[in-house]
Amino acid sequence: MSRFLRIICLLLVSQATFATNTRAQNQSAQPVLPYGSTPVMQVAPDGVVHLDGPYANYSNPQYTTPAQAAIGQPVVPQPVLGTGQAGATADTSFSNYLYNAPIPPQFDHRTGFYGDFLFLRPRNAEVAYALPIDGPVLPVLGNEVPIGSTAVVDFGYEPGFRAGGTWCLSAESSLAVQYSQFSSNASDSASINPADGVLRSLVTHPLGANAATDALSANASSSIDYQLIDGDYRGQIVGRESCETMCASALNFILGGRYATMDQDFGANFVAAGTTSVNTNINFNGGGIRFGLEGEQHRTSRGLFVYGRGVTNILVGEFDASYRQSNTFAGNQAFTDWSAGRVVPVVDLEAGIGWVGPMRRFKVSAGYMVSAWFNVVTTDEFIQAVQQSNFVDPSGTLTFDGLTARVAWEF
Structure with a gap:
């Protein structure tokens, strides 16, 4: 009996084990996520x-x-803006600097450079060199009777240029360096019918041999060249900008120095039986201090502005002048050299209008300027001093006036 019971128990245990295994096989095992994978x-x-x-x-x-x-979808990592190479390139590109950099106030001092086109005319620099008269007279100026227009060599408008740069020290101050160059040339000629009269020279020495030099034709040429180097410190006096009125104002003082050179050359020829020539040269070298004011008034909504500048230069330098008269047959007839130290005040005035680009970096402007040089030895004054043998105070005033145009870039 006990053996029979043991067999029954073994059968029951075996049946229970089989049922348990069958249920386990019918159930799905949960997938295991590999280490480091992203669940989806x-x-x-x-x-x-x-x-x-x-x-x-x-x-x-x-x-x-x-x-x-x-089938699951693979996980693709997304780039983060600004952390890759493309983002860094965009942030440091020139276009980003040009269009997205902060816009500075109009009155702030900036680092930059500029170039100016000048179209100027020298005035008070003309030389009268010949006079048509009614016939040969004694070789003394003043005895002739004029019968026509005086022959004059005079200057017209000529191009020149200025170029410079500024270095910002702070929002209210900067340093500036500027170079200017201008060159002007003029020529003229005259002739007369022998039946009408002759040409009397106005530039030869009256007491030299055959100095009256009556001629039937004459010609003359003249030139004036100058070069300037300016170095300035500029400081702000007034600087304001209003969003309500859409206006901005800037006023700065200028304090610095100037070095200047100027050359004046003249030559005339009188043709008769021979040729009589007169040549003069006047050279100036000097330097000194300069001071002045410059201001701008902006209409910020349109980018337009007006400007004005006034600077006084006090130059201390030396004039060296020479005079030569010669004839093809007689050789040298008159010659002399002369030197003197002078204080030459120079006043520069300029005013105009301009336009500023949207980011306030690009500027264009155009205006009118006048530069007056005082206590200058001019060609006409020097020739008269030689003719009269009086060198007490050969001086005059030279002026240069005309149009200016500027293109500037500021950082």
């Missing part, structure tokens, strides 16, 4: 959304068809 959402065959690893298999207990393998 997948829809199982039973219609339920599961957060599982890629390529997980699901059983379908409601259908007899085998469960299909669900």
Whole structure:
């Protein structure tokens, strides 16, 4: 009996073990997410959304068809803006600097450079060199009777240039360096019919041999050249900008120095039986201090502005002048050299209008300028001093006036 009971118990235990194994095999094992993988959402065959690893298999207990393998989507990392190479390039590009940099106030001092086109005319620099008279007279000026227009060599408008740069020390101060160059040339000629009279020279020495030099034709040429180097410190006096009125104002003082050179050359020829020539040269070298004011008034809504500048230069330098008269047959007839130290005040005035670009970096302007040089030895004054043998105070005033145009870039 006991043996029979043991057999029954063994059969019951075996049946229970088989049932347990069968249930375990019918249940789907949960997928295991590999280490370091990113979970993705997948829809199982039973219609339920599961957060599982890629390529997980699901059983379908409601259908007899085998469960299909669900293919997961690979995870693609997204770039972070500004951390890659492309973002860094965009942040440091010139276009970003040009269009996205902060806009500075109009009155701030800036670092930059500029170039100016000058179209100027020298005035008070003309030389009268010949006079048509009614016939040969004694070789003394003043005895002739004029019968026509005086022959004059005079200057017209000629191009020149200025170029310079500024270095910002602070929002209220800066240093500036500027170079200017101008060159002007003029020529003239005259002739007369022998039946009408002759040309009397106005530039030869009256007491030299054959100095009256009556001629039937004459010509003359003249030139004036100058070069300037300016160095300035500029400081702000007034600087304001209003968003309500859309206006900005700037007023600065200028304090610095100037070095200047100026050359004046003249030559005339009188043709008769021979040729009599007169040549003069006047050279000036000097330097000194300069001071003045400059201001701008802006209409910020349109980028337009007006400007004005006034600077006084006190130059201390030396004039060296020479005079030569010669004849093809007689050789040298008169010659002399002369030197003197002078204080030469120079006043520069300029006013005009301009336009500023949207980012306040590009500027264009155009205006009118006058530069007056006082206590200058001019060609006409020097020739008269030689003719009269009086060198007490050969001086005059030279002026240069005309149009200016500027293109500037500021950082």
